[in-house]
Amino acid sequence: MRIGVIRRLAFALAMAVIMAPAMSQNYPIRAIRFLVPQAAGGSTDTLSRLIGQKLGDGLRQQVVIDNRPGANGIIGTELASKALPDGYTLLAGGTGTMAINPSLYSKIPYDPVKHFAPVVNIAYSTSVLIVHPSVPAKTIGDLIALAKSKPGGVRYASAGSGSSPHLSAEMFRHLTGVDIVHVPYKGSTPGVTATITGETAMMFTGVASAIVHIEAGRLRALSVNGARRTPALPEVPIAKESGLPGFEVDFWIGIFVPAGAPRPVITELNGEVNRIINVPEIKERFLAIGADPAGGTPDEFAAIVRKDIERWARTVKASGMRVE
Numbered sequence: 001m002r003i004g005v006i007r008r009l010a011f012a013l014a015m016a017v018i019m020a021p022a023m024s025q026n027y028p029i030r031a032i033r034f035l036v037p038q039a040a041g042g043s044t045d046t047l048s049r050l051i052g053q054k055l056g057d058g059l060r061q062q063v064v065i066d067n068r069p070g071a072n073g074i075i076g077t078e079l080a081s082k083a084l085p086d087g088y089t090l091l092a093g094g095t096g097t098m099a100i101n102p103s104l105y106s107k108i109p110y111d112p113v114k115h116f117a118p119v120v121n122i123a124y125s126t127s128v129l130i131v132h133p134s135v136p137a138k139t140i141g142d143l144i145a146l147a148k149s150k151p152g153g154v155r156y157a158s159a160g161s162g163s164s165p166h167l168s169a170e171m172f173r174h175l176t177g178v179d180i181v182h183v184p185y186k187g188s189t190p191g192v193t194a195t196i197t198g199e200t201a202m203m204f205t206g207v208a209s210a211i212v213h214i215e216a217g218r219l220r221a222l223s224v225n226g227a228r229r230t231p232a233l234p235e236v237p238i239a240k241e242s243g244l245p246g247f248e249v250d251f252w253i254g255i256f257v258p259a260g261a262p263r264p265v266i267t268e269l270n271g272e273v274n275r276i277i278n279v280p281e282i283k284e285r286f287l288a289i290g291a292d293p294a295g296g297t298p299d300e301f302a303a304i305v306r307k308d309i310e311r312w313a314r315t316v317k318a319s320g321m322r323v324e
Helices: 004-028 043-059 071-081 097-102 138-151 165-178 189-199 205-215 262-275 279-289 298-319
Strands: 032-036 063-067 089-094 114-133 154-160 180-185 204-206 220-224 250-258 291-293
Touching: 032 043, 032 071, 043 063, 043 089, 043 114, 043 204, 043 205, 043 250, 043 262, 043 279, 071 089, 071 097, 071 250, 089 097, 089 114, 097 165, 097 250, 097 298, 114 138, 114 165, 114 189, 114 205, 114 262, 114 298, 138 154, 138 220, 154 165, 154 189, 165 180, 165 204, 165 298, 189 204, 189 205, 204 205, 205 220, 250 262, 250 298, 262 279, 262 298, 279 291
Parallel strands: 032 063, 032 089, 154 180, 154 204
Antiparallel strands: 089 250, 114 204, 114 220, 114 250, 114 291
């Protein structure tokens, strides 16, 4: 009996090896679902839609964006982890879902290393500190002074407990010693909206989520939080220039597939996305929303993911944050 089982398993494995090249040659033969575990309108969604449209053109198949926000990206990411590893389900994974969540939560229903195969790093996204126009602060230094004069009186929005914007604000709080109050929302877009209406006073968020409102005067940007200024908001200083040296928060956004997807399919997707992000028009659109095109090989992206899982584990431990 055991010999029969072993033979069947060996035959199935051999067929999989034989079929993999054929799958790549015919791939894709139907629409591809691109799961985005964040709400529409945020940085991850905006970049995913730019890539998805061009990817569909290049592969000559429709790429359908499927927003599944909730639980700090866990809902959509778990859904992707359980999909068939055939290349027809892609995941827009970011620093938050793939590198921060594993150490931030006591338990999550997916493992970013075991359950996923990295395809390509799309871009690095710069965050921006925004405030409601009524807030009497023009710089980070002003905001720190204001918060210290009103302990517990400044409310900040986030994309949810444990999200990248939440962790950014907690890093800010620990670094400055201010007492500010967290108000979580279900995604960056609702958090930005709350800051526009004055329900909250401030928020850290991706440039893409806020740039239209900054340009329209509905929000004021105090700083961008990368190592250098962004072409999207050239007049906005980096945190060091605005009164907070040593504060840098950049995030990456990339494409993953369920573990076990055929390597030729991963290679084809990687090649297409690298081609897309090197098109001058796409580069310009990325830079316009505060994103720096990345690219590279699947193995290079895998190394970035592993390194950031370790880096953020140290950061989360130092902050004392934990989400059940």
